[in-house]
Amino acid sequence: MTNSGIGYLSALRRLCVGHIVGPLGITVLTATGAHAGAWEEFETRCLMQFENQEPAIVDGLELIDTVDGVTRYLIEKNGDVVSYLGIESEPDDGLSACYIQENSTRSAEAFSKWIAERVDLERYAATDDNVWSSQLWIEPVIELHLQENGDALVIRIVETELET
Secondary structure (H helix, E strand, O other), rough: OOOOOOOOOHHHHHHHOOOEEOOOOOOOOOOOOOOOHHHHHHHOOOOOOOOOOOOOOOOEEEEEEOOOOOEEEEEEEOOOEEEEEEEEEEOOOOOOEEEEEOOOOOOHHHEEEHHHHHOOOOOOOEEEHHHHHHOOOOOOOOEEEEEEOOOEEEEEEEEEOOOO
């Protein structure tokens, strides 16, 4: 685990995505042959960005559509598995939100492992079924939501209007 709280999955993400931080701290994503899965894309493009109070990264993704303040981008289409990244400009439950949606539950295990580590570190706490809120280290509070419905999965991060 590094000082920033980023561990094994980030190392894996760097191998798959080629995550590089440029001279001004700007995140650059480079393809390195293997395509990162939806969890790794979410961690890089949404989670790390929101934890650093930065907007989600959509560079290099194919724009699918924008409907009712939600912009969707294609992350991956591999056989029957399709995953999207969504940006919500004005969600009902906060200031902004970012999510991944895939017609597979393959990212659930990686997310569950990641959130369990963060709960142990007291960075997040469960506040409802499949909802975790940041604890005392960032304002406004950010929330993580996990929704599984059969063979579908949504992992969502929301910048709330709540303060710690």
